[in-house]
Amino acid sequence: MQRLYYGWVIVLACNLVACVTWGVAIFNQGIFVAYYVKAFGWSLPALSIAPVLFHLAAGGAGVLVGRVVDKHGARPALLGGAVFLKAALLGMAYVSELWHVYLERIERQLNH
Numbered sequence: 001m002q003r004l005y006y007g008w009v010i011v012l013a014c015n016l017v018a019c020v021t022w023g024v025a026i027f028n029q030g031i032f033v034a035y036y037v038k039a040f041g042w043s044l045p046a047l048s049i050a051p052v053l054f055h056l057a058a059g060g061a062g063v064l065v066g067r068v069v070d071k072h073g074a075r076p077a078l079l080g081g082a083v084f085l086k087a088a089l090l091g092m093a094y095v096s097e098l099w100h101v102y103l104e105r106i107e108r109q110l111n112h
Contacts (some may be wrong), residue, residue, distance in 0.1 A: 005050055025085060025108050050105040057109040
């Protein structure tokens, strides 16, 4: 029997990481926007700035993360991203001002 090519294991691992992080960090924004509007009365235009900040930070962080991966490998970059994602998700429990949402979105982006 032929062994599974190790490259496919890497592809599977990368897809698993992408599914989890994208689901938690990106595709749940609408759920929280509805909550923030109801709980705090913040406007949709004000809350819509958060995803913009998220994607702008992604552009800048991509350069830094690329350098970390080049210098230290993928594992430290993934570990650092997991730490930032956990901190951002924990921070969501303490959001009480609009600028907290902005900061949380920027921090959440750093997991990519």
